[in-house]
Amino acid sequence: MKKIVILSVFLMTIASFAQAQCDVTEFTNKCADRLKPLGFKYLKSYKLDFLNGSKKQIMYSYVFSNGTNYIVTLANNQKDNKGLYVTLLDSEKRPVASSYVERDKKYLSAITIKCSRTGIYYLAYEVKEGREFCGSSVIGFKR
Template identity: 40%
Template sequence: MKKLIVFTFLVLFASSATVIGQCDAEGLSNQCIPKLAGGFNFLKSYKIDGVGGTKDKVEYSYVFTKGTQYLINLCANGANNDGIVVSLYDSNRNKVASSKANGQFFSSIAYPCNATGIYYIQYTFDGSASYCGGSALGFKR
């Protein structure tokens, strides 16, 4: 009987430790949606899961339209968005915006689009502890 109790305890402890260490990128993405600045309409949310540091970047693409202003915000646990940096690249892979400038981390970037095309939204980890976050993309005309 004691062996069964000890085994059950070990299984429960191991299961709870696994859940605590997992990334809730979807939950963090959902938290980001209502945090879009006033006047911006929600377009899409993004999960940022660096799989505990095994991925050095997470990238998505989206078609931006000329004459539209876009806002990308970040949600993560901890200070400085847990070291998550969002960078925006145009269709030629030129960086056009970043949430890290002069060593400072910002929780969002705004971009007034001057050319319609595919843009790349890239999330990287700069001193991140959890490699986990969420993001939301919004627009206004």
């Protein structure tokens, strides 16, 4: 009986861990599919795993080049990207653009910018209202 109880607990732990995984393949494909119709080429993708609730922000850095147009696309497990947004910060971590429009309380699925200065930029991905999200983001460029 003791072995059955231990085995049951073990199997339930494995099952809950499997459900808590963040598989971003679908979201990455959704983000990447938006690039080509707009004339952008794929650069890089980022996994956004906020599922365990311990993270409120995930930050990545990328070098952007002067005169190049960039797009940052987002997709998650919520309709219309609700709750997930990105803020693009310059090398001094000052906001340049955001996919969340505070005035309208609206979440955008992409932001585009024309880089006016070569340097390191930061992509700060955040969730509103402490929600747990699994998502992806793709950066694209065109000259």
